[in-house]
Amino acid sequence: MADPFNLLDSAALGRLSQLPLLARWPMEGSVSGHHKSPHRGSSVEFAEYRLYAPGDDIRRLDWRVFARTDRFYLKEFEAETNLRCYIALDCSGSMKFGSKFPYAKRLAATLAYLTVHQGDAVGVLCAGEDLAADVPPRRNPAHLKVVMETLANAEPRGETGLVGALHDLAEKIRRRALVIVISDFFCDLEPLLHCFQHLRFQKHDLALFQLLDRSELEFRFDRPIRFVDLEGSQSVVTEPAAIRDEYLSQFHQFLDALRVGCNEFSADYRQIVTDQDYEKVVADFLIQRSRQ
Secondary structure, three states, rough: OOOOOHHOOOHHHHHHHHOOOOOOOOOOOOOOOOOOOOOOOOOOEEEEEEEEOOOOOOHHHHHHHHHHOOEEEEEEEOOOOOOEEEEEEEEEHHHHHOHHHHHHHHHHHHHHHHHOOOEEEEEEEOOOOOEEEEEEEEOOHHHHHHHHHHHHHOOOOOOOOOHHHHHHHHOOOOOOEEEEEEOOOOOOHHHHHHHHHHHHHHHHHHHHHHEEEEEHHHHHOOEEEEEEEOOOOEEEOHHHHHHHHHHHHHHHHHHHHHHHHHHHHOOOEEEEOOOOOOOOOOOOHHHHHHOO
């Protein structure tokens, strides 16, 4: 089996690890972390005991445990300040075009690593024609291997099931989370925006990476060509020059409408072309969130 960590670039991670991944709004979690909480103070729910270390607050010593064990233990309580991050990867057939899917997997793997590296929890959702994988978020480093194996084994095929998968995700996440969606978003716009609205209604922080190939944006085909539907069985042979203007008009109308819809629902939308340096894409994402 290939090493799933091949999706990561150690040199890039070394540079990116200096930048935190922050939520734009208050988060809820189970351990102390980097993120603002909607609650004041820490939870009253007991989490675990740990041995006393010099410098710890002696007010948290449990004297009953000391009486039984003759050792100093501190009570640990849950603090509502850590991040849960769900990375939803579009595994539909249209993601096979160009280098979109390899780029998407590398982007997802890098964001997953950075999340766990800073002590937060990450999970991954692979949505194609069917739900190919649903790995719930965990924060321990051993869990990262499961995430990487899931991403490494993911393959794009069939029709998109992204909209349904995101609606299901919005319903099952009980606490506020950062939801990162990596897709080309080639589906009907109205249902897509409705699932974004659903996620925001549940108070999740929504970040969207739309991956596009340069040829999709510029349509610089110069000879008769067969276009194949990657999510179905249809194909058509045409002269690109005859349809270029109408294609570009319709395509940019779609992109503009998607951007407007994302702004309406306060989604953090980013259009990425797959010939861009992915490290710079991630760095810009992290830096802008730090500033926000």
